[in-house]
Every structure is written in structure tokens, then in C-alpha cells.
Amino acid sequence: MLARALAIALCLSAAPLPAFAIDPVLATEQAATMSTRELMQATALDQIFTTFADTIATSPELQGVPMPPPFLAAWKDTAYETLDADILHAQLEAALDGKLTDAENAEVAAYFRSDFGKRITALEIEIQTLSAEEQLAARDAGVAILEDIPDDATRRKQIDEIMTLVSADVARAMLGEAMRAMLVSMSLSGASGDIEVPWEEIDRQLDDLLPGFEREMLLTQRALMAYAYDSLTDDEVETYLKFLRTDASQRFYALIGLSAGQVMERAMGKFGEELARRLNRVNV
Numbered sequence: 526m527l528a529r530a531l532a533i534a535l536c537l538s539a540a541p542l543p544a545f546a547i548d549p550v551l552a553t554e555q556a557a558t559m560s561t562r563e564l565m566q567a568t569a570l571d572q573i574f575t576t577f578a579d580t581i582a583t584s585p586e587l588q589g590v591p592m593p594p595p596f597l598a599a600w601k602d603t604a605y606e607t608l609d610a611d612i613l614h615a616q617l618e619a620a621l622d623g624k625l626t627d628a629e630n631a632e633v634a635a636y637f638r639s640d641f642g643k644r645i646t647a648l649e650i651e652i653q654t655l656s657a658e659e660q661l662a663a664r665d666a667g668v669a670i671l672e673d674i675p676d677d678a679t680r681r682k683q684i685d686e687i688m689t690l691v692s693a694d695v696a697r698a699m700l701g702e703a704m705r706a707m708l709v710s711m712s713l714s715g716a717s718g719d720i721e722v723p724w725e726e727i728d729r730q731l732d733d734l735l736p737g738f739e740r741e742m743l744l745t746q747r748a749l750m751a752y753a754y755d756s757l758t759d760d761e762v763e764t765y766l767k768f769l770r771t772d773a774s775q776r777f778y779a780l781i782g783l784s785a786g787q788v789m790e791r792a793m794g795k796f797g798e799e800l801a802r803r804l805n806r807v808n809v
Contacts, residue, residue, distance in 0.1 A: 558630040559637070561622040567637035569649040570621075570781065571614055578608035580657040581796070587661055599803040607796045613788055620784035625777060632773040652753055667748030670755055679759045683766060684750050688743075690769040691778045 565571040582604035585592050592600065625633070636642050655663060674681050754762055768774055 557634065558627055559634040561618050564630070564633065564637070564777075565614070565618060565621070567634075567642070567646060568781075569646055569653050570617065570785075572650050572653040573785070574608070574610040574613040574617075575654050576657060576660070577610060577613065577792075578604050580660065581608060583657045587658060596804065599800060603796055603800045603803055607799050608792055613792055616788045616791070617784055620787060621780060624780050624784075625773075629773040629776055632771065633777050636768055636774075648753065652749065663752050664745050664748045667750070667752035668744065670751040671748060674751070680751075680754075680762070683759065683762045684747055684754070686766060687750060687762075687769065688746060690766070690775065691782070 559567065562571070582601045585597065585600065637646070652660075652663060671681075757765075769778070
């Protein structure tokens, strides 16, 4: 149950929904590039960690995971003190800075400066800044939408293609490593003296947890996309897909997936280390 709660919490914050953009023939031609911070603002990347600490802190209770009160208190305090949104956003900005060529940057920037791109980015920001409870409600609403979409429907195929094009597989792989880092740290709770990491036990736990974790990750990603795109026509989503298929877009979202995953891996490692320290102190 805890793995399921973590899978949902991590996915809600780690797999940003990309901003939409109009077709190149409709866009105003602009050669100017955007700074990394401007690109993050244009794609709502500057918001993806805004509620992350709250999402992690409240996920056990929201998912009905039983925890002893001292453990739950340590869990919450650790989340709020180690998963600072400003720090995580700054780390993501540093990881992305200077990675695009000027030509790639200008092509991507032209899309995000369009009126349509700005309008959809506003919708993305709205989703990213929902409270933890509201995010889970949006996820459940998205699941209901998916259940009503026939298997051979255009929208289902479009969502599947978007999942591939925005490097969702990279995010899942990196989040698996984030779980590994946290499991390692939590396994050391109560340890003293010369500490030896029980790698075989960690790998066994991951083998047990990851299939369910990945199922939750995939379902949550698809559900949030279904929820976010519900008001759009298939033609509008196809316009968006034309942008995602470009080389510049592919480079940009591959960088996002890798960089966000690395930031998440470090953050959850730090969370696990501090949680283990606190649990040792309160003797849970």
C-alpha cells in the first residue's frame, strides 16, 4: 500500500504535462530564444514541484496506508523540510540550462509564445498547483474518462503516442531509481556502527514493488492526460502531436524527462536519508 501511495505521489509531480502549441504555419515567426527560466514558465515546469512536499507528506493518509503515529509524524516533517519546491525548481533549471542549441530553443520558443500555447500552459499550471487531494481527484476523474474511451478510439491512440513522445518511459525509469535510493536509506533505520547496505534485500524489495509501482505510474500518467485534454478536440490534440514529433521537441522533452528524473532521484534519496535519521531518533 505504501508503494502505491508513493507511486501516485511521485507521478503527480514528476511527469509534467507538456504545453500545447499551434501548427508552425499558424504561428508568428519568431527567431528569438527563451532563457531556461522562460522555457520553464512557458511549459509549467516551474510549477511541477510546487505541491510535491504536500503530496508526499499526505499520501499515506490519502491512500489509507496505516502508519504508527510517530512514524507518520516523522514522515510528514521530513517531507516538508527536505522537499523544498524552490530548491528543486532551481536544480531543474540548472540541469536544463544551455542544453538546447539556439536553433532548437528558437523553434520551441515560437510554439510556446503562441496564444494557444499560452492558453494551454495556463491549464497545465492549474493542474500542477492543485492540492494533493485535488490531484488525486483529478487522477480518478481521468481514470473514469479513460474507461469511457473505446480501445480503438483516436483519443486513446493519441494519449499513447504522447506518452512515448514526452519520454514518460525515462521518467518511470528514473523514478524507479528514486525508490531504490529511498529504500536504501530507510533500510538503514536503526543501524549503527559500520553500516553495510543490504543490496540483495533492496533489489528483492524493488522486484516486488516495481511492477505495481509501474502500473500505477502508467495509469496515473494516462489518467492525468485524459483529464487535461478532455476539453480538446481530436484535431487539436493532433496539432499538438505534430509539434511533439519535431526533432526540437523530441530533444526538449528527452532533456526534461532525464533532468526531472535526476532531480527526483536526489530529492527522494535525501528524503529517505533524513527519514531514517528521524526514525532512529524517535525509536520507531
